[in-house]
Amino acid sequence: MMKRKMFLKQISVFAAGTAVLPAFAKEALSVNAAKPFFEISLAEWSLHKALFAKEIENLDFPVMAKKEFGISVVEYVNSFFKDKADDTKYLNELLKRCKDNGVKNHLIMCDGEGELGDLDDSKRLQAVENHYKWVNAAKYLGCKTIRVNASGNGSMEDVAKAAVDGLSRLGEYAAKEKINVIVENHGGYSSNGTWLSGVMKTVNKPNVGTLPDFGNFCVKRDAKDWTICTDEYDRYKGVGEMMPYAKGVSAKSIDFDEKGNCVETDYYKMMKVVKDAGFKGYVGIEYEGGRFSEKEGILKTKALLELVRKQLK
Numbered sequence: 091m092m093k094r095k096m097f098l099k100q101i102s103v104f105a106a107g108t109a110v111l112p113a114f115a116k117e118a119l120s121v122n123a124a125k126p127f128f129e130i131s132l133a134e135w136s137l138h139k140a141l142f143a144k145e146i147e148n149l150d151f152p153v154m155a156k157k158e159f160g161i162s163v164v165e166y167v168n169s170f171f172k173d174k175a176d177d178t179k180y181l182n183e184l185l186k187r188c189k190d191n192g193v194k195n196h197l198i199m200c201d202g203e204g205e206l207g208d209l210d211d212s213k214r215l216q217a218v219e220n221h222y223k224w225v226n227a228a229k230y231l232g233c234k235t236i237r238v239n240a241s242g243n244g245s246m247e248d249v250a251k252a253a254v255d256g257l258s259r260l261g262e263y264a265a266k267e268k269i270n271v272i273v274e275n276h277g278g279y280s281s282n283g284t285w286l287s288g289v290m291k292t293v294n295k296p297n298v299g300t301l302p303d304f305g306n307f308c309v310k311r312d313a314k315d316w317t318i319c320t321d322e323y324d325r326y327k328g329v330g331e332m333m334p335y336a337k338g339v340s341a342k343s344i345d346f347d348e349k350g351n352c353v354e355t356d357y358y359k360m361m362k363v364v365k366d367a368g369f370k371g372y373v374g375i376e377y378e379g380g381r382f383s384e385k386e387g388i389l390k391t392k393a394l395l396e397l398v399r400k401q402l403k
Contacts, residue, residue, distance in 0.1 A: 126399050126403070127365055127369065127370050127399075127402075128339070128364070128365075128369065128370065128371060128372065128373045128399065129163060129371070129372050129373070130161055130163070130372070130373060130374075130375065130392060130395055130396070131161065131163035131164060131165055131196050131338075131372040131373065131374040131375070132155045132159060132161040132163070132164055132165065132374065132375050132388065133165040133167070133199070133340065133374040133375060133376040134148070134151050134164065134165060134166050134167045134170060134199075135167050135199070135376055135378070136375055136376055136377040136378070136384060136387065136388050136391075137151065137154070137384050137388075138167070138384075139384055140384060141170050147170070148166070148170040148171040148174075148184070149183060149184055149187060151164060151166070151170075152164050152184070152187055152188045152191060152193040152195075153187055153191050153193075155193060156191045156192065156193050157191070158385065159385075159388055159389065159392060160392075161375070161392070162192055162193055162194060163193070163194045163195075163196050163372055164188075164193055164194070164195060164196060165196050165197045165198075165199060165237075165338075165372075165374045166195070166197070166198045166199065166231075166233075167198075167199045167201070168198055168199065168200045168201060168202070168203075168224060169201055169202065171184075172202070174227075175223040175224055175226070175227040176223055176226065176227070178230070181227065181230050181231060184231065185230075185231060185232070188231075194232070195231045195232045195233045196233060196234065196235065196338070196372055196374075197228070197233050197234065197235035197236060197237055197272075197338060198224055198227060198228050198231070198233055198235075198236050198237070199236075199237040199274075200221060200224045200236050200237060200238050200239075201239065203217060203220035203221050203224070203238075204216055204217025204218075204220050205217055205239070205241045205242050205243075205256075206218065206221075206238060206239065206240055206241070206242075206252075206253055206256030206257055206260065207240050207241050207242025207249045207250075207252045207253035207256055207279075208242050208243075208252060208256070209242060209243065209244045209248055209249070209252050214242075214252055214255065214256050215259070217256060218256055218259045218260045218263075221236065221238060221260050221271075222263055224236050225260075225263060225264045225267055225269050225271075226267065228267075228269050229267045229268070229269055233269070234269065234270055234337075235269065235270040235271070235272055235337060235338060236264070236269060236270070236271055236272070237272050237273070237274050237301050237338075238257075238260070238271055238272070238273055238274075239273065239274065239276050239280065240253040240256070240257060240273045240279075240280050240286065240289060241276070241277075241278055241279075241280065242279075246279055246282075246285060249279055250279070250285060250288060250289050250292075253289050254289055254292045254293050257271065257273065257289070257293050257295075257298055258293050258295065258298070260298075261293065261295040261297055261298040262295075264297055265295070265296075265297045268297075269297065270297045270298070270299060270337050271297060271298050271299075272298070272299045272300055272301045272336075272337050272338060273286060273289070273290075273298075273299075273300055273301065274300070274301040274302075274303050274306065274340065275300075275302065275303050275306045275307060275328060275332065276303070276306055277306060277308060277309075277311075278309065278310075279309070281306055281307045281308055281309045281323050281328070282309050282323055282328070283323060283327055283328030283329070283330070283331030283332055284331060286300060286331070286332060287300075287331045287332060287334070287335065290332075290334075290335040298335075299335040299336060299337040300332040300333075300335040300336050300337070301336065301337070301338045301339070301340055302328070302329040302332040302333060302336050302339055302340065302364075303340035303342050303376070304325060304329065304340065304341055304342040304343075304355045304360055305325070305342030305343075305344065305354065305355065305378070306340075306342065307322055307323040307324070307325045307328050308321070308322050308323075309321040309322065309323050325355065325360070326359060326360060326363055329360060329363050329364070330363050330367070333363065333364060333367035333369060334367065336364075336367070336369055336371075337371065338371060338372055338373075338374065339364055339369065339371070339372070339373040339374065340373075340374050340376050341357075341373050341374060341375055341376060341391060341395060342355070342376045342378060343355070343375070343376070343377050343378070343379065343387060343390070343391040343394075344377075344378055344379040345379050345381055345382075346379075346382070346387075346390050346394075350390060350393060350394055350397075351394065352391070352394060357394050357395070357398050358398050358401060358402070361373075361395075361398045361399075361402060362402060365402050373395060375388055375391045375392055375395070377390075377391050
């Protein structure tokens, strides 16, 4: 009886306390209670045309993300500062621009450093070591993650075995720096959700995972015309298979209808797959279309993600 009285007294005190809380404190409690399951980041590849055309440079990216798109978290692509991985002067300037504009560095997408699933042991080891500088750069910039590719030439089984070895080695190095190594479905076997999830299960390292991309599910392309996909994996099934290992999500977009919906991907259906997997983290905008300008495409993708986020509360 005494415990019950004390409990009721504590409840009444709490109620009275919240009744006199300042408005801003009540609002903060409300915001925390309704925190969305994902935040929006911006992948630098969304601006690849402007970057390749030298209209902008990598140093401009974080400032653009914040000022033009209202996005405070960015994902770099190493192709746009390939020779700067260990250039501390350059990285310090990049950090300064991020700090001055309230931008957080999330990850670095790494390409062109060799195949982590190469069947040749020496080439695979070289590919692993080629990624070390990006692990170091990621740590220096305050990123949590680097995105890599699990590619290789050979049978599905042999490339899987090689990829497990390459990713395990790189994961061990990255773990020392507290950096994640994540694989994107980026064509070939990696676009087969069953294959990639199997590789992840075998690697079995807490800092090695996946970056499910909504649009990269072409397993095989026509030998004469690379633009034609002859074997496409189901994107919703594939993302679902990759989500248990996901440490980020890539919201690929190509085209939009007059209502603002993504033509090639049902964002509500796809983001429900993401949410149902228990994901909490960053969903990066990666616009890759041609009908709209890069800036329009980014803003349309952002608006769609914000709408779906409200619908999935």
